[in-house]
Amino acid sequence: MRKTHVNASLYRLIYCSRNVIGRVMPGATVDDELRTILAVARRRNKSDGITGALLFTASGFAQVLEGPRETVEVTFERITADPRHAGVTVLSFTPTERRSFPDWSMAFTAQAAKGKPDPLEHLLADATFAGPRATTGSDVLRLLEKVVQREDAWIAA
């Protein structure tokens, strides 16, 4: 008989939020803040066994965090308390068999910076809309997988 092995401790959390860096930190450049966020995130995620991806656009952030359940929870609590974003909305938090971004302590892409349509605009608008168009975690996961895999995605070193 074939058994399906589910790694009980591996979880994936997906959320989106609005970027308020310009409002709460006048004088700070968004670019500098993003670099700081990314450097801290990568250092801590690496030692915590967390992988994932972060998309930044003119509208806000969408992030996937995957790792041991408790570690993901603790990390997300810290992220939620961060004043650089607002309206943090959890789209899904579920067990998973495999990581979607196994090679990234935090992949990063800033699609809107390249003059393309902002993919987060409608996702953020629909995230709090409990109707048939409501944004789901799979929408965000698909989007991030697509952008991170695309050759022209900007993934800072």
Ligand SMILES: Cc1cc2nc3c(=O)[nH]c(=O)nc-3n(C[C@H](O)[C@H](O)[C@H](O)COP(=O)(O)O)c2cc1C
């Ligand atoms: C959009 C966004 C994403 C973030 N992602 C992470 C992350 O993946 N891992 C992490 O440790 N911190 C992340 N941070 C930074 C945390 O909010 C926090 O500043 C950092 O973990 C240091 O926390 P501490 O000052 O309480 O030690 C993120 C912040 C923002 C605004």
